[in-house]
Amino acid sequence: MERRRVRAHAPAPAGGRKHRTTVRLVGIRLREQGTHDSFCAYYAAAMLLCTLRPEMDDEFDATHVARDPLFRNLPRPNGQTLDRAVADWLTTGVHFGPLARALDGACGGKTRFRATREPFGRKTLEMLRLQVDRGLPSVLGWESGELGDHTVLVVGYDRCASHSRDRWLRVLDPTGKLDVLEWDQLERIARAPADVIVCTDHDGWRPDRLSVDRDVEGAHLGSRIERWSLQNARFETLVAR
Numbered sequence: 001m002e003r004r005r006v007r008a009h010a011p012a013p014a015g016g017r018k019h020r021t022t023v024r025l026v027g028i029r030l031r032e033q034g035t036h037d038s039f040c041a042y043y044a045a046a047m048l049l050c051t052l053r054p055e056m057d058d059e060f061d062a063t064h065v066a067r068d069p070l071f072r073n074l075p076r077p078n079g080q081t082l083d084r085a086v087a088d089w090l091t092t093g094v095h096f097g098p099l100a101r102a103l104d105g106a107c108g109g110k111t112r113f114r115a116t117r118e119p120f121g122r123k124t125l126e127m128l129r130l131q132v133d134r135g136l137p138s139v140l141g142w143e144s145g146e147l148g149d150h151t152v153l154v155v156g157y158d159r160c161a162s163h164s165r166d167r168w169l170r171v172l173d174p175t176g177k178l179d180v181l182e183w184d185q186l187e188r189i190a191r192a193p194a195d196v197i198v199c200t201d202h203d204g205w206r207p208d209r210l211s212v213d214r215d216v217e218g219a220h221l222g223s224r225i226e227r228w229s230l231q232n233a234r235f236e237t238l239v240a241r
Contacts, residue, residue: 054205133209225237
């Protein structure tokens with residue numbers, strides 16, 4: 001998907017007026033899937049888990065699936081082996097409900113997640129934005145013909161002036177092909193509601209948050225980097241310019 005240029009709805013006033021703010025969670029490691037598997041949801045969930053629980057990062061390099069945090073906690077029907085569950089996931093994908101429970105199991109109750117199906121409307125977009133504002137990435141999946149069936153990790157968004165119709169999400173894509181998503185395009189082409197996994201309870205580290213303001217011509221107006229304070233339970237500014 002090609003990224004569009006920002007449309008100039010009106011001439012920029014003298015001195016520049018804020019037209020677009022890009023908010024992005026930074027320092028999150030991209031995990032890429034193979035070219036012939038259906039593990040995009042796995043890699044998106046792994047990025048989410050390791051972002052909020054970085055102590056688990058090394059566990060994803062385990063040599064056997066029984067040690068993998070997501071595979072070993074994935075709910076399975078009675079009698080189904082772990083190897084069979086992984087093989088089914090490889091070929092047909094995974095439902096988000098069991099995946100959210102696998103994330104819960106991997107965290108042992110310290111961090112909790114919820115899977116839901118939501119319409120591609122303003123309410124869902126605002127929910128994803130609010131998660132970013134809280135320093136919490138979200139897993140987003142969709143079914144479509146134009147963009148296929150895919151899953152990414154939402155790590156940011158663009159908020160534009162009230163007269164603009166541009167609505168963008170910033171994402172980490174396990175295929176490495178996407179870094180932005182146009183929300184209106186997803187709304188038009190989706191064949192089903194959005195599949196979403198959000199974090200509902202978290203007491204640990206959160207990634208830094210970068211905000212950049214630009215005018216209608218794209219000129220930089222200001223930026224700030226904020227860090228989550230565990231003591232005060234809020235973001236506090238590290239650098240502003």
